Amino acid sequence: xxxxxxxLGRQGVCLSKPHYHVLYRHAAPMGTTAKEExxxxxxxxxxxxxxxxxxxxxxxxxIPMMMxxxxxxxxxxxxxxxSAFAMAALILPGNYxxxxxxxxxxxxxPILIGLAKFGIAFPLSYxxxxxxxxxxxxxxxGFKIPEVYRTGYTVIGxxxxxxxxxxxx
Amino acid sequence: xxxxxxxxSVCRRGVKPLFYQSTLLVRPVVVLHKEQQPHPLTARIxxxxxxxxxxxxxxxxxxxxxxxxxxxxLLALGPVAYFSPGPVIDYSLAAALTLHGHWGLGQVLTxxxxxxxxxxxxxxxxxxxxxxxxxxxxxxNYNDVGIxxxxxxxxxx
Numbered sequence: 285x286x287x288x289x290x291x292l293g294r295q296g297v298c299l300s301k302p303h304y305h306v307l308y309r310h311a312a313p314m315g316t317t318a319k320e321e322x323x324x325x326x327x328x329x330x331x332x333x334x335x336x337x338x339x340x341x342x343x344x345x346x347i348p349m350m351m352x353x354x355x356x357x358x359x360x361x362x363x364x365x366x367s368a369f370a371m372a373a374l375i376l377p378g379n380y381x382x383x384x385x386x387x388x389x390x391x392x393x394p395i396l397i398g399l400a401k402f403g404i405a406f407p408l409s410y411x412x413x414x415x416x417x418x419x420x421x422x423x424x425x426g427f428k429i430p431e432v433y434r435t436g437y438t439v440i441g442x443x444x445x446x447x448x449x450x451x452x453x
Numbered sequence: 454x455x456x457x458x459x460x461x462s463v464c465r466r467g468v469k470p471l472f473y474q475s476t477l478l479v480r481p482v483v484v485l486h487k488e489q490q491p492h493p494l495t496a497r498i499x500x501x502x503x504x505x506x507x508x509x510x511x512x513x514x515x516x517x518x519x520x521x522x523x524x525x526x527l528l529a530l531g532p533v534a535y536f537s538p539g540p541v542i543d544y545s546l547a548a549a550l551t552l553h554g555h556w557g558l559g560q561v562l563t564x565x566x567x568x569x570x571x572x573x574x575x576x577x578x579x580x581x582x583x584x585x586x587x588x589x590x591x592x593x594n595y596n597d598v599g600i601x602x603x604x605x606x607x608x609x610x
Contacts, residue, residue: 326567360561363554367582370589373597380597384606397610412531415524422521453608 351436355414358407365404398451405450410443520556527553538601546600547590555583 316324343349376383392400417435420426426435527549534542558579566575594600 323567323569330568356561359554359557363558366550366554366590367586370586370593372589373593374585374589380593380603381606384610388610401608412528416528419521419524450608 347436348432351414351439355411355418358411358414362407362411401451402447405447406443409446409450410439413439413442413446516556523549523553523556534601538599538605540594540599543594543599543601544591547587547594551583551587551590554586555579558583 373380417426417439420435426432530542530546530549534546559576562572562575562579566572590600593603597603598606
């Protein structure tokens, strides 16, 4: 309804000719943007020191929910790792091969090496495959609930398989 | 409450009177029209005032599209980096990875950080982080083995 009034009241729309004004003469534009409205919400509620309503502590967790936050978590984690690597490159003396040899000389067992490789490969694989799933949604496909679950399980399966394959490379 | 009022109105009097209920939309309003509200029963709507230069701005949707284009480009860079590593790929990866991360973390900030000052601080911090990250990666590409070789060496362990 508001959308209809907004469309009619907008400048430049041909319906905004004077004789159409009967359709929206009862509508008046607000002076605030959505962003301002959101800021006002947060300002007021934090000013009144209101606690946040429980949400993630009470809502039943679902696979799509967990996959979504995992996508965000892997993204933040991968980004953090890249930033840490970049800062190390700038700050630490000595070059890359020097530090690699250092790690080599620790003679860490193959299990721990495999674990470390999995720790890198899995977040990367998961974030990549789920990213493709996101792009699939972005073109408007795959929103039916069974499809969401099907593509979700596919992402998880592919991530595990790819990570194992990468470890064995 | 508003939902109950609306439903009962529909049941009793039909849909039309709903359009003229202002009790559902009570909020402070800065009215930019020259004439004052002539009718006591009016609907307040969000409309782009003609004075706003940014009202027709599609910056946000362009940003959205750019994010998806970059994601696809990054997807393509993966296999290319595997099959033909080299300095061009190294620097492209550095740029694509940092920008993708920068925009992604920007969305995280938008979701969880509220209030003008906090948003400004967090955005500034993110900008510094992304700049340092890109600088570090370029330094690594220039003065050291480069990203592709680094991954290859690490994995050959």
